[in-house]
Amino acid sequence: MAANEYVVRTKGLVKEFRMGEESVRALNGVDLDIKRGEYLSIMGPSGSGKSTLFNAIGGLDKPDSGSVFINDVDMAQLDARELAYLRCHTIGYIFQTFNLLPSMTALENVTLPTVFAGLTTDDGIERGIEVLNLVGLGHRLHHRPTQLSGGQQQRVAIARALANNPSIVLADEPTGNLDLKTGEEIIALLRELNKKQGVTIISATHDYKMVDVSDRVVWIRDGKIAKIEERADIELAVGTIKDETAH
Amino acid sequence: MSTHTAPASLGTPEKQITLPFSKAWEISMKSIKIRLGRSLITASGIMLGIAFFSSVRTVVLFPITQTGAAAEAARSRHSFLAIMALLVCFVGIMNSMLMSVTERFREIGTMKCLGALDQFIVTLFIIEAGIMGLFGSMIGWFLGWLIMVIPHMFGGGAHDLNRAFFGGSLAQAAQSVAIGLVITLIACIPTARSAAKMPPAAALRSEI
Ligand SMILES: Nc1ncnc2c1ncn2[C@@H]1O[C@H](COP(=O)(O)OP(=O)(O)O)[C@@H](O)[C@H]1O
Ligand SMILES: [Mg+2]
Numbered sequence: 342m343a344a345n346e347y348v349v350r351t352k353g354l355v356k357e358f359r360m361g362e363e364s365v366r367a368l369n370g371v372d373l374d375i376k377r378g379e380y381l382s383i384m385g386p387s388g389s390g391k392s393t394l395f396n397a398i399g400g401l402d403k404p405d406s407g408s409v410f411i412n413d414v415d416m417a418q419l420d421a422r423e424l425a426y427l428r429c430h431t432i433g434y435i436f437q438t439f440n441l442l443p444s445m446t447a448l449e450n451v452t453l454p455t456v457f458a459g460l461t462t463d464d465g466i467e468r469g470i471e472v473l474n475l476v477g478l479g480h481r482l483h484h485r486p487t488q489l490s491g492g493q494q495q496r497v498a499i500a501r502a503l504a505n506n507p508s509i510v511l512a513d514e515p516t517g518n519l520d521l522k523t524g525e526e527i528i529a530l531l532r533e534l535n536k537k538q539g540v541t542i543i544s545a546t547h548d549y550k551m552v553d554v555s556d557r558v559v560w561i562r563d564g565k566i567a568k569i570e571e572r573a574d575i576e577l578a579v580g581t582i583k584d585e586t587a588h
Numbered sequence: 589m590s591t592h593t594a595p596a597s598l599g600t601p602e603k604q605i606t607l608p609f610s611k612a613w614e615i616s617m618k619s620i621k622i623r624l625g626r627s628l629i630t631a632s633g634i635m636l637g638i639a640f641f642s643s644v645r646t647v648v649l650f651p652i653t654q655t656g657a658a659a660e661a662a663r664s665r666h667s668f669l670a671i672m673a674l675l676v677c678f679v680g681i682m683n684s685m686l687m688s689v690t691e692r693f694r695e696i697g698t699m700k701c702l703g704a705l706d707q708f709i710v711t712l713f714i715i716e717a718g719i720m721g722l723f724g725s726m727i728g729w730f731l732g733w734l735i736m737v738i739p740h741m742f743g744g745g746a747h748d749l750n751r752a753f754f755g756g757s758l759a760q761a762a763q764s765v766a767i768g769l770v771i772t773l774i775a776c777i778p779t780a781r782s783a784a785k786m787p788p789a790a791a792l793r794s795e796i
Contacts (some may be wrong), residue, residue, distance in 0.1 A: 350671070356619070394791040396787075397702075400786070401697075401701065401787060401788040401789040401790035401792070402787045402790070403787065413685065414601055419601055420603075420704065421705070421706065422603040422604045423601040423602065423603050423604070425604035425700070425703050425704065425705050426601065426602045426604040427601070428700065428701055428702070428703050428788075429604060429702065429703020430602075430703070433666070436792070440697075440698045440701075440792065441698075442617065442695055442698060442699075443695075444619050444622040444623055445622075449618075453699070454702040454703055455701055456607070456615075457604070457607070457703035457704055458609060458703065459605045459607070459707075491756045505703075520711055541631055
């Protein structure tokens, strides 16, 4: 286990965006080790670099310098096929805007990653139904995204992220487009999946409800890690965090 | 259920498999069917362009009544019109194909997150464009032909519609469909390829 204690490691991640003359350092040297099976929240104000970090860890965008290791494999060393395999099998993605394919039903959306993984149609459907049941949407298999509420769409997206049994689920503001109560339900679901399935959850968010369920919270500001809090610290500090955010 | 496969930290990382063409076909068909309205609009763009081209070409099949220099002038006017029609066609089809790929950038980004290979995404778009190009061009050719033939018939030229005319029409139909299909693919492939090559983050960011 020791060699695999960390499912994700980043070393000196830097990402700069140039817009004409100006340039923004969205990531400015991020070193982060994420433990297998933990629920990690990446917290920070809007524009602090959360999504950029999400993209770098998920292999959705290349950093300018620094490296990301997934299961001790340097992502920069992967070719297109290996990267596609990683996105298909090892990581599941959840977005603020759900990003379901509008032309497909809930079940078809959830089945798509199993198609890319090479499962037969029957096995894919079986797996799709299984994960949709897991997220409590077994009764909405054949609805299209437009026929589902925001919370239900996000559940479909979570089911889709789990379809190929990934070891990591990456979420970017998963509650950002949801009302308070629905957001809480989604957070509870993610936590439950983390506990029951053992899947590592990494969630970028500025939703403070997320703090309560996290094993660790990484506070990021201006592209740098400001501090990392462990579960024990969080429980002590929960009151103060809530006070701070009320400003 | 929580039987995660052992991390691939030993040896070489695994590679994504290539899916059979039938899978791409299946997904493309579903996509065309479900966005039928949108597919029809794209196909109409192709259809109108080819209808214009076909109408200009069909006229050439009617016997030329002028002689000498006048006939020569008529011929070159037809060639000019045919070239113009092709240009209109090209721009029209280019426009509808560009739109139909661009409006699906997010979808492309999403599919890449789920493990799609770039080539698979390009294949999806080629199938969709090919089908729209094929049917759009066939219907377009027929419309253009009909628009020229009906007035000609009622104008007393029914006897011109002889075997030679239908033979020529058939050749032109094949030409129209080939041109429509080729333009559609020329418009679609580079766009789809560059969209598929984008990092998923960039594709997902696009707001349409
Ligand atoms: N594609 C981009 N082009 C230019 N600037 C960008 C781009 N993506 C992010 N940025 C900038 O990088 C910084 C961090 O952005 P982001 O990672 O999206 O923050 P967060 O997700 O925490 O709100 C911001 O200043 C943002 O404007
Ligand atoms: Mg963000």
